[in-house]
Amino acid sequence: MRVLAIGLGGAGSRVVDNLYNHDRRSKVCCMSAVAIDIDPNCLVQLRHLPDPARVFFPRIGVENTDGITDVIDIEEVMTRIQAMDTLEIDAILLCCGLGGSVVDIAPLIIDELKKSYVEPIFALAILPCLDEGKQVSAKAADDLDALQELVDGVILFDNETWSQKIRTDGTAEPGFMGQLRRNSGPSDPRTHFNQLNERISRQIGLLLRAGEFNEFGIDVAEVVLDAGEVLNTLKGNGFVAVGYAAERLPAGWLDLLYRRRSLKYFIQGSQEKAARIVSLAKKAVYEEVSVPCDLTSADKALVLIAGPSAELSMKGFQTVRKWIDRNIAGLEMRSGDYPVKNTSFVGIIIVLSGLSNVPRVEEIREIRTEYRLECEEERLRAEEEERLRDEEAAMSQTVSGIPEEEGIPGFVSPLESAFLEESEFMTEPSTAEKDEMIMLRGNSRSDREIRDDTIDMLPKAERRKEDGAVVLPPKQGGKGIDITGTASVTSSMPAPKNSVFGPKGISIEKTAPKDDAITSSAGLKPVQHPKDGSLTGDAVSIGGTQRPSDGVLDKPDLCMRRGAPAPKDALLDQTGQRVGRRSPRPKEIDPSRGRLAVIDATERTKDRKGEAMDDPGDGGITWM
Ligand SMILES: Nc1nc2c(ncn2[C@@H]2O[C@H](COP(=O)(O)OP(=O)(O)OP(=O)(O)O)[C@@H](O)[C@H]2O)c(=O)[nH]1
Numbered sequence: 001m002r003v004l005a006i007g008l009g010g011a012g013s014r015v016v017d018n019l020y021n022h023d024r025r026s027k028v029c030c031m032s033a034v035a036i037d038i039d040p041n042c043l044v045q046l047r048h049l050p051d052p053a054r055v056f057f058p059r060i061g062v063e064n065t066d067g068i069t070d071v072i073d074i075e076e077v078m079t080r081i082q083a084m085d086t087l088e089i090d091a092i093l094l095c096c097g098l099g100g101s102v103v104d105i106a107p108l109i110i111d112e113l114k115k116s117y118v119e120p121i122f123a124l125a126i127l128p129c130l131d132e133g134k135q136v137s138a139k140a141a142d143d144l145d146a147l148q149e150l151v152d153g154v155i156l157f158d159n160e161t162w163s164q165k166i167r168t169d170g171t172a173e174p175g176f177m178g179q180l181r182r183n184s185g186p187s188d189p190r191t192h193f194n195q196l197n198e199r200i201s202r203q204i205g206l207l208l209r210a211g212e213f214n215e216f217g218i219d220v221a222e223v224v225l226d227a228g229e230v231l232n233t234l235k236g237n238g239f240v241a242v243g244y245a246a247e248r249l250p251a252g253w254l255d256l257l258y259r260r261r262s263l264k265y266f267i268q269g270s271q272e273k274a275a276r277i278v279s280l281a282k283k284a285v286y287e288e289v290s291v292p293c294d295l296t297s298a299d300k301a302l303v304l305i306a307g308p309s310a311e312l313s314m315k316g317f318q319t320v321r322k323w324i325d326r327n328i329a330g331l332e333m334r335s336g337d338y339p340v341k342n343t344s345f346v347g348i349i350i351v352l353s354g355l356s357n358v359p360r361v362e363e364i365r366e367i368r369t370e371y372r373l374e375c376e377e378e379r380l381r382a383e384e385e386e387r388l389r390d391e392e393a394a395m396s397q398t399v400s401g402i403p404e405e406e407g408i409p410g411f412v413s414p415l416e417s418a419f420l421e422e423s424e425f426m427t428e429p430s431t432a433e434k435d436e437m438i439m440l441r442g443n444s445r446s447d448r449e450i451r452d453d454t455i456d457m458l459p460k461a462e463r464r465k466e467d468g469a470v471v472l473p474p475k476q477g478g479k480g481i482d483i484t485g486t487a488s489v490t491s492s493m494p495a496p497k498n499s500v501f502g503p504k505g506i507s508i509e510k511t512a513p514k515d516d517a518i519t520s521s522a523g524l525k526p527v528q529h530p531k532d533g534s535l536t537g538d539a540v541s542i543g544g545t546q547r548p549s550d551g552v553l554d555k556p557d558l559c560m561r562r563g564a565p566a567p568k569d570a571l572l573d574q575t576g577q578r579v580g581r582r583s584p585r586p587k588e589i590d591p592s593r594g595r596l597a598v599i600d601a602t603e604r605t606k607d608r609k610g611e612a613m614d615d616p617g618d619g620g621i622t623w624m
Pocket residue numbers: 008009010011012014015039065096097098099100101102103126127128129132136159193194196197
């Protein structure tokens with residue numbers, strides 16, 4: 001049949017070059033060929049294709065091979081193809097190495113070819129070797145899937161199988177040449193590819209020439225196999241395997257004379273010929289097939305025997321036909337002979353088409369699945385590492401005091417938190433706490449009466465309602481807590497060491513009491529945990545939860561000390577005064593700090609002024 005062969009990339013170009021050579025050597029000349037590549041070296045090294053058939057697209061401005069479709073101009077490719085002699089072609093054959101980069105343009109070219117040609121398009125797809133890596137195999141599986149959808153049939157050739165076979169055959173070869181090959185070690189890639197391409201050209205080339213003949217080398221066939229039958233076998237969108245086996249005929253004049261003379265030898269000879277065809281057929285299917293496959297999974301088959309017409313045993317041919325016909329899954333079975341005059345070889349081609357069980361295809365698909373999983377794992381691992389790095393960076397920033405990035409929560413341990421809080425507390429002005437206390441102060445105003453009645457230790461006449469003392473709102477369902485009473489006891493003593501009365505007066509919040517009734521104000525702290533001995537007396541019971549009835553407290557002469565045991569504090573004992581009496585102001589502490597109201601700086605100023613003006617002689621105890 002007449003074929004337009006298009007080679008894509010390095011592999012495709014070399015294969016087409018070799019096919020072209022076989023076609024020209026057979027003098028059948030049924031092939032037009034073109035090679036497309038982005039590697040100039042590859043095109044230059046082709047040995048048989050004419051220069052116009054080599055189409056080169058320089059990779060200019062494209063960094064990686066992902067943009068191969070940008071490098072190769074499909075319109076230019078189509079122009080070059082249409083300029084060739086393609087008028088009488090029966091089919092288009094696209095040759096490419098799967099897993100490469102140039103094969104990526106195959107779908108685009110096929111689309112364009114379908115617009116211009118009605119002839120069937122087949123692909124000759126070369127599967128990569130396993131040692132080329134999982135990525136190449138995975139891409140090969142993708143390429144294969146893409147091609148299978150677009151073309152009428154995919155002829156598979158497995159580099160892995162044939163590379164191993166060539167190595168084994170080379171080392172097993174007897175004689176001097178075999179010894180030479182064994183000593184020379186592994187062949188270089190170019191020689192190795194040439195050997196592979198030679199195999200491809202024999203298998204596919206002979207098939208393409210079936211039905212074609214020339215006046216010099218080809219006899220008339222007994223069972224003619226025309227191009228249409230070959231094409232019908234290949235069609236069907238399935239995978240195609242081509243088995244090819246050949247044997248050199250015994251040579252020499254003596255053998256020829258002996259055969260002509262002896263009837264016995266003639267009978268033996270015809271059996272040998274039939275047996276040769278059968279053994280060649282088995283070899284073609286089981287050993288020399290382009291891709292190992294399951295014969296019984298084939299949908300269609302074609303048998304073609306070739307050689308000198310005298311050597312083509314019709315008996316053997318029929319036996320092979322029956323054998324294939326019985327074993328394939330489908331019903332389509334075609335066969336023919338291809339007599340060649342001037343050859344010393346007998347060969348057979350068996351085409352198995354519509355294959356559903358090709359182990360190597362399954363293998364590269366499994367490799368693809370594995371590879372994708374590995375890529376996914378790799379991606380997840382990279383993301384996890386990235387996340388951990390970010391977290392570590394955020395933590396180190398937090399620890400070193402660098403503000404965290406917005407939106408990224410940082411983790412601070414309780415110890416660090418306390419440390420930071422302490423630092424802030426020691427350095428910041430107490431404005432925030434003052435605000436909070438101002439709010440409490442509002443509450444205290446509303447309860448001032450209660451406070452005054454509860455803990456007044458001074459003569460009532462001397463007490464002012466506007467003395468600025470703060471009283472917490474009464475605990476729900478019960479008793480009001482008098483901060484003033486509490487504080488008054490404390491303030492009568494020298495400033496306690498407790499941090500509650502730290503220099504800034506803010507430590508109240510830091511040592512917040514546990515009692516839920518006083519969570520809104522830290523001012524109760526000194527009452528609950530007094531460290532000063534003076535707090536063990538009357539003042540504690542006053543500032544505590546015991547609330548006397550209003551009627552009792554309204555008595556003007558009521559003095560808490562009278563009902564309580566004498567305080568143990570030596571200071572109080574010495575003075576012999578009532579607790580409620582003003583004591584000298586401690587020098588080191590601003591007297592106003594004894595009151596909760598002093599937290600607010602402005603209020604404190606006002607209060608100080610108010611005290612100075614309105615309440616100058618309260619005896620000292622109201623300063624707190
Ligand atoms: N049978 C055979 N296979 C080949 C040959 N050259 C390469 N291959 C195989 O084909 C696959 C694709 O290789 P190439 O066709 O050279 O790749 P490309 O499309 O030119 O693109 P690059 O990946 O850039 O080289 C490789 O993985 C090989 O397995 C060759 O000459 N003969």
